[in-house]
Amino acid sequence: MRKHHSRPVAFAARLLWAWSYVPRAIAAMFMREQRPGWYWLHARQALRPTRGEGMREAAEAYNAQLASRLADGGGGGGPDQAPPRSSSREATS
Secondary structure (H helix, E strand, C coil), X not given: CCCCCCHHHHHHHHHHHHHCCHHHHHHHCCCCCCCHHHHHHHHHHHHCCCCCCCHHHXXXXXXXXXXXXXXXXXXXXXXXXXXXXXXXXXXXX
16 A cells, blocks of 8 residues: 555555454454454554554464364364354365
């Protein structure tokens, strides 16, 4: 965005992008399988992409926590479960 647009245009694009996650986060508060924290993290990262914990770091921390639970025999799932992945990406990852 910085390379091709002015600061106000880049800020407006980030604001609109972040806003798209707000209804999802609110809806996730009422859905059992979803975690609203993931959507709030996406919104924060859309507004300020160079600040704070990034999505990669959050995913690495989650995967490390899940691996330790699986190693201990605790199994996966539960309220700390990440949103499900789409079936088209499972085959490639």
